Amino acid sequence: MAEILKGAPVAAAISEKLKEKCAGLKSEGVFPTLAIVRAGERPDDLAYERAAIKRMEGIGIAVRQFVVPTDGSCENDYRKQLPEMIKEINLDPDIHGCLLFRPLPDKELEKQICKLLLPEKDMDCMTDGSLAGVFSGSGVGYPPCTAQAVIELCDHYGIELAGKNIAVIGRSLVIGRPVAMLLMQRNATVTICHTRTRNMPEICRNSDIIVAAAGSAHLVTAEYVHEGQIIIDVGINVAEDGTMSGDVDAASVDSIVSKLTPVPGGVGSVTTAVLARHVIEAAGLLLSRKE
């Protein structure tokens, strides 16, 4: 049976450290504050928002919610309101970070918003400055919270990344590509697999670690794994009956691999703690500029 790598202890350890830092910032007169911007009432967004608010409160970070309806009679209003909200967030010196739920219903609007937000307030890698930072490894900006959560989880459980062969399944800009860059910066050798990959089971079997971020339930089966492997499951797939599963068929690989993250309760549980860290870092940068 594989060791199950739960996210909660990782998030708790990160939060514990952040509490101290947050208290330190407050004693210097900086009150770390996150703006959460949401268009509409998508259940996923609402669930994440609740979890994020709870995490921020536990650490001592203030949250300001910016919500705009996307339906009903004032259907088009959010197209005007969202840019105004982002401008307000940019200008407000008491807001240190911003999380915007994506995708927005309007792609062009989303592009516009991504250009508008100040890179230093971008907590989840929406802006060109943050994307360039993740790609170049310059340390500027913040990687997407989920991508960084993978690294934090590995670090917490003492999983060595340097020199390891890692198969990343998925090439999205929110997880596949950025996590590949973060793993490479840790000196892992990364293969990015995707829907057009010819021999994915073989590539995965030949790797030491698999990071599954395809968004395809039960994709990773016994055929993909070998004894002793570590499987990080980043997939979140909700079936019609409401049950949640990852990209990994846990029942199929459980008796083969050595370590496995669960879904729910794995990487997903770490993301709000990473978000909190980004806010504390952004608030800290503000303080260091003041001094």
Next chain:
Amino acid sequence: MAEILKGAPVAAAISEKLKEKCAGLKSEGVFPTLAIVRAGERPDDLAYERAAIKRMEGIGIAVRQFVVPTDGSCENDYRKQLPEMIKEINLDPDIHGCLLFRPLPDKELEKQICKLLLPEKDMDCMTDGSLAGVFSGSGVGYPPCTAQAVIELCDHYGIELAGKNIAVIGRSLVIGRPVAMLLMQRNATVTICHTRTRNMPEICRNSDIIVAAAGSAHLVTAEYVHEGQIIIDVGINVAEDGTMSGDVDAASVDSIVSKLTPVPGGVGSVTTAVLARHVIEAAGLLLSRKE
């Protein structure tokens, strides 16, 4: 014996098409112009500059040279002059693109310059906007000329990339990482190898195509290849006696692989044609904005 994939015919074919486009732009009153900015007199820079000027002239693109000395009594002047030059280039509506030779002797200055240049005039992927464009595949900005030259060469010789397993050796920001992104956008499955990769010969042997961009002479030997493979050599290594060689030990792999690019005379010969294409595209965008 491997088929030798020379760069000159690729560059000639690209140039031929660009000549027409350039003439078309001129008939609309737009005279495509490239600014080349050079600090000091590094022999590599001078050689590339000569080749670039020749290529631009052949196509009908004007070149304006901006040169600043880095030695002698006015040692620190280039730190002031370079930013001024970039500002001038940004403001000049008759300059459509800028190529700056890097690395600059001063890293901080280089960062400053990369921030200063207008992304739309950035012909070689220096700015955050271009880096984000290559990483996200948004089509905004221009990839590094050498990285794109690899793709152009493959296209010219009818080398299918989709579904292929490709080992990229090297993770630099001018070639390894961006070429990996461009190959992935073409639906290849890419493994990025580097100095900390554990089993590089094996990974390379298991791939269909190797893109060698490590900057290490004769790195890729018979041990790295198998029958039928295609090897793209992007390395440029100059020995003490002045002889130039790639990253591939051609004599060692020549009888095994099916296709191989030479050094010199391979990918390197295509980069100035790609640079010219970027200038023509930038001039064309200007025209489309005018209309």
